[in-house]
Amino acid sequence: MALLPLCLIFLFLSVSSGEISNSVGVNYGQLGNNLPSPEQSVKLVRSLGAKRVKIYDANPGILDAFKDTNIQVSVMVPNDLIINISNSQKLADSWVESNVVPFYPKTKIRYLLVGNEVISSPPKEIWPRIVPAMRKIKNSLKTHSLNKIKVSTSMAMDVLESTFPPSNGTFRSDIADPIVKPLLQFLNRTKSFYFLDVYPYFTWATNPKSINLDYALFESRNITYTDPDSRLTYTNLFDQLVDSVVFAMKRLGYPDVRIFIAETGWPNAGDIDQIGCNIYNAATYNRNVVKKLTAKPAIGTPARPGWVIPSLIFALYNENQKPGPGTERHFGLLYPNGSYVYGIDLSGKTPDSDFQPLPKPENNEPYKGKIWCLAAKGANATALSAALSYACSQGNKTCDPIQPGKQCFKPDSLYWHASYAFSSYWSQFKKAGGSCYFNGLATETAKDPSFGRCKFPSVTL
Numbered sequence: 001m002a003l004l005p006l007c008l009i010f011l012f013l014s015v016s017s018g019e020i021s022n023s024v025g026v027n028y029g030q031l032g033n034n035l036p037s038p039e040q041s042v043k044l045v046r047s048l049g050a051k052r053v054k055i056y057d058a059n060p061g062i063l064d065a066f067k068d069t070n071i072q073v074s075v076m077v078p079n080d081l082i083i084n085i086s087n088s089q090k091l092a093d094s095w096v097e098s099n100v101v102p103f104y105p106k107t108k109i110r111y112l113l114v115g116n117e118v119i120s121s122p123p124k125e126i127w128p129r130i131v132p133a134m135r136k137i138k139n140s141l142k143t144h145s146l147n148k149i150k151v152s153t154s155m156a157m158d159v160l161e162s163t164f165p166p167s168n169g170t171f172r173s174d175i176a177d178p179i180v181k182p183l184l185q186f187l188n189r190t191k192s193f194y195f196l197d198v199y200p201y202f203t204w205a206t207n208p209k210s211i212n213l214d215y216a217l218f219e220s221r222n223i224t225y226t227d228p229d230s231r232l233t234y235t236n237l238f239d240q241l242v243d244s245v246v247f248a249m250k251r252l253g254y255p256d257v258r259i260f261i262a263e264t265g266w267p268n269a270g271d272i273d274q275i276g277c278n279i280y281n282a283a284t285y286n287r288n289v290v291k292k293l294t295a296k297p298a299i300g301t302p303a304r305p306g307w308v309i310p311s312l313i314f315a316l317y318n319e320n321q322k323p324g325p326g327t328e329r330h331f332g333l334l335y336p337n338g339s340y341v342y343g344i345d346l347s348g349k350t351p352d353s354d355f356q357p358l359p360k361p362e363n364n365e366p367y368k369g370k371i372w373c374l375a376a377k378g379a380n381a382t383a384l385s386a387a388l389s390y391a392c393s394q395g396n397k398t399c400d401p402i403q404p405g406k407q408c409f410k411p412d413s414l415y416w417h418a419s420y421a422f423s424s425y426w427s428q429f430k431k432a433g434g435s436c437y438f439n440g441l442a443t444e445t446a447k448d449p450s451f452g453r454c455k456f457p458s459v460t461l
Contacts, residue, residue, distance in 0.1 A: 025071075026314075085133040086133035092139065151190065223235075268283075418441075
């Protein structure tokens with residue numbers, strides 16, 4: 001074979017490394033009513049040292065703001081469009097023409113995800129339509145010669161029925177053959193990535209007695225785990241979880257599909273009953289995972305040593321309108337005012353010693369005691385009234401004590417009545433999955449709000 005000129009070899013290497021770069025980016029969620037503008041957000045993304053960004057839609061204002069920035073952008077087809085797109089090439093063409101073509105190539109769109117964690121929740125009717133929709137989106141991109149844009153979908157760890165030991169990684173039996181196998185076939189054929197959402201925090205938080213916190217934070221110096229079957233040795237929980245997916249893919253006949261970390265992170269705060277969610281742990285995890293993922297030469301994982309793993313940290317901001325437990329609203333690297341929650345550099349170039357000292361963690365052990373659920377101060381009165389009505393309509397005599405003449409009727413205020421109703425509802429339904437959230441209208445407290453003869457129901461941990 002004839003030798004290539006040296007300049008062409010360097011050109012080839014630069015193109016290849018650009019395709020699979022170890023640069024770390026950030027997920028730009030928008031579930032907040034107090035977030036900076038897209039233009040200001042672009043400046044903040046750059047200040048973090050991020051080279052990639054993922055948004056959860058194809059917001060034209062955001063895509064426009066990222067023009068000429070050279071930041072790689074991932075966009076997303078909403079879950080609720082998947083079925084219709086899977087049935088219509090015309091609709092797929094229209095979506096690409098409206099949401100990609102007007103911005104490319106000035107906005108460096110590199111990945112197009114068809115849905116977000118679709119298989120993690122109903123309706124199940126969407127699940128088998130993911131890959132057909134991906135095929136149609138890929139066809140649309142080809143039509144417009146947008147061949148640099150890879151198509152995929154993001155998957156959470158709950159698509160596996162087994163993750164331990166890593167060599168036993170197995171996709172759920174209900175989705176392995178009908179859904180995951182065609183997905184892997186598509187990704188393998190198109191040289192795309194398996195986009196994985198992986199959170200060692202949740203794995204550790206559900207079993208803190210069995211999993212060492214330092215092992216989850218990349219801080220363990222003398223704790224290792226050796227897989228009894230593969231004989232691979234692990235020094236952190238992140239690698240274990242990622243490799244369980246590697247082995248699961250291998251089990252379906254696709255050992256070489258590349259992995260892209262679509263989301264990883266650690267919450268900087270949460271509810272009283274949530275363990276280990278604090279600034280110290282969040283900074284430690286994110287700084288360490290960035291060091292690992294940006295290392296040169298690439299570290300990879302025990303099952304894939306030396307492999308580059310592109311990645312995105314979750315998330316850019318603390319988002320105050322995300323539903324669910326308090327941790328969901330506290331994954332941000334930044335507060336909504338643009339200030340840093342803690343010092344971090346996603347390029348991995350800044351040593352930890354250059355950052356300000358971190359506050360000592362105070363909730364690394366499970367909370368023990370009583371908790372009450374109160375209405376949040378400043379909550380919208382109309383929304384609070386509706387939430388009060390909902391809480392009172394649930395359960396057994398949930399709101400009897402706040403009826404006229406009863407022991408908790410006074411003070412006769414919407415705030416106190418809603419607070420009692422929320423606490424009463426939560427004490428009855430927490431074990432069944434009920435939360436102290438009420439669309440952002442409620443907050444937990446460890447201070448007993450009871451007064452006089454009025455005793456507020458509580459949750460005891």
